[in-house]
Structures are given as C-alpha cells and as structure tokens.
Amino acid sequence: MDLAGRTALVTGANRGLGRHFAEQLIKRGATVYAGARNPASVDLPGAVPIALDVTDPESVAAAARATSGVSILINNAGSFTGASLADGSLEDIRLEMDTHYFGTLLVTRAFAPQLAEHDESAVLNVLSVLSWVTRPGFSAYAAAKSAAWSLTSALRIELAGQGTGVSALHVGFLDTDMVGHVDAPKSDPAVIAALALDGVEAGEPEIVADDRSRAVQSRLSGGVAALYPRSA
Template sequence: MDITNSVAVVTGANRGLGRHFAAQLLERGAKVYAGARVPGSIDLPGAIPLQLDITDPASIERAAKVASDATLLINNAGTYLNQPLIGGDLDLIRQEMETHYFGTLGVTRAFVPVLEANGGGAILNVLSVLSWWHPANAGAYSAAKAAGWALTRAVRDELAPRGIAVSALHVGYMDTDMAATIPADQKTDPALVARQALDGLAEGNPEILADDVTRTVKAGLGS
C-alpha cells in the first residue's frame, strides 16, 4: 500500500489511536478524512472532518459519498463496555457487537465500491489481543473482537480478487481513555502502535501484532 499517495478514511479519529492514525497519515503525505460522530471534535490541522457514526447506516452512506476518492479505510472506532456474557446487560452486549462487528461490516460494505472504483486499495481493521484471549470479565468485548477477526479473514479472501488488501491490527492495552484504569506499565504508546500499523500496511502484512503480549498469545494459538 502506497501510504504517501493514499486517501484515507479513519473512523473514530477524534481521540486515542484513531487520532494518532490520522496525524501520522498526514505526516506521511496522505489525504485524510477524519471520521467522528461529532465532526467538530476533530482538531487536526489538515484533516478533513467527516461525520460518521458507524452504528448509523444513513451516516455511513453519507460518509462514503463525501469521501468518494478514498483508497484506504481504517476501521478504528470502538467501545469497551466491560460486560460479562452471563451477568452483563444484554443491551450493552448487543451494543458491543453492533459496534465492533456490524459497524465495521457496514462501513466496509459502503467503502468497498469506493476503493474499487479508485483502482483498489487497502482496509485495516483494528482488533485486539482479546480476539484470541477471552477473559470472563470482558466477554462481550472479546466476542465482538473475535467476530471482527473472523470478518477480517473472510473479507480478505473475498476482496483480494478486487484489488483490495485487508489487514488486521491486534494490540493489548494502549495508553488511551478506554484503558484509563489500567496501570501505566501495562499499556503501549498508541503513537507507536499507529506507526507499526502503517508500516505493516505499507509492507502488505495481513496481520500486525503491536506488542509482546499479543505476540505471545498469538504464538500460543499454533498455526
């Protein structure tokens, strides 16, 4: 993937890892549509604010029409609602799946024709070490990320003949608002994660493992 000449759409670009993606893409010379539910929350000079709520099909459709020159989609937007599967709130459990699975799928389906019309491109799905490791207290999030991993692998095979590469980023805790309660020594710098992910995209890597805990868990899965 040619990052320098890409036209990128980043979901959830107003904070955390998404903001680092948008900033580093701009530094590398890309044109960036910075997606957020409230576009006024985008404060990156050079980025184009894009109203995008990944749980709202009408918002997704409008965004795909605005960013009609896109060649790179980064599905980054997400939530963490801290719900176990048995004792948790079922509405919140559904919300995790609506965001991480159906939201990602909806944005991807809307932008595939855009990427294809622009000669092909790439999609990066931001997943998690919890795609593979499923602690009880994070059951809802883990299930949603596992579904996102299955989505990524299936869509990768479906889109390869159409000139669209699909990669997954797996990472543990990052130093963002979502992990505010986690001790600092257990968290990775999101700027470093974004850099690794963009380097991996440029190299065409299908799976990008951004920290030691993720690499260890992945190695334990076998082939």
C-alpha cells in the same frame, strides 16, 4: 503500497489511536477524512472532519456519499462497556457487536466501491489480543473482537478480486482513555499507529504489534490448555 498521495478514511479519528492514525497518515502525505460521531470534536490540523457513527447505517451511507477517492480505510472506531456475557446488559453486549463487528462490516461495504476504483487499496481493521483470548471484565468486548477477526479473514478473501488488501491489527492495552481504568502495561498509541501503517504499506495481512499479542498468538495451536492454563 505507498501511502503518500492516497486518500484515507479513519473511523473514530477524534481521539486515542484513531487520532494518531490520522495524524501520521497526514505526515506521510495522505489526505485524511477523520470520521467521528461529532465532527466538531476533530481538532487535527489538515484532517477533513466527517460525521460518522458506525452503528448507524444511514450515517455510514451519508459518509460514503460525502467522500470520494478513498483507497485506505482504517476501521478503528471502538466501544468498551465492560459487560459480562454471563449477566451483563444485553444492550451493552449488542453495542459491542454493533460497533466492532457490524460497524466494521457496514463501513467496509459502504466504502468498497471507492476502494475498487484503485489498482491498489487497503483496509486495516483494528482488533485486539482479545480477539484470541478473553479475561474477566472483557468478555463482551472480546467476543465482538473475535467476531471481527473472523470478519476480517472473510473480507480479505472476498475483496482480493478488486485489489483490496485487508489487514488485522492485534494489540494489547494502549495508553488511551478507553482503558484508563486498567492497571496493566500499556503501549504508546503513536508507536502502534506507526507500526500498523508500516504493515499496511508492506501489505502484511496480520500485524501483531506487541509482546503480549505475540505470546498469545504463539499459544493458539495449543488450545484451551495453552490459552487458559489455570482452568484447563
């Protein structure tokens, strides 16, 4: 699937990985709607700012009405509260689910009719290595990403009939503001965005972007003992 000449919508496009997605799509010849809760925060030359809060059904519906011709949807918008499932704020836990699960579902459903107008179209859901494994300080986030992984698999099946391919991006920590507090190796978001877009062009259903994600994926069949050897 050639990205040149396509129209794309990127959620959370005002900063971090989302901004890199938008920038590289423009460089590859796509028209880009850059979704952000505050469209004035979109400072990327050539992008078309669109007001979009993925946790607000009315905002999502309004964004769909304000756009046309979208054949590439990148569900990138994210949140990170650091909430614990054991004793964290339920409001924070709901925010993680509203953003990563329900937000992805709302946006995909709203833009599915535009995607269906094309012989070929694509959805890329930005997930995480934490779709597959969790760690202290990330349990609410990981639960939401895990739910989004299941959602991605379901949408891949349900949208296939209209010619829409659905891909999942699994990646570890990125060098962005969201995880600036984390002391761990981090990938360059520009490199990850390029790799992910290459995967979309190639029609890859699952894009595993770094060594950490590949290592965890390789242990999934080993169950709890392989994923959590210290607690098994």
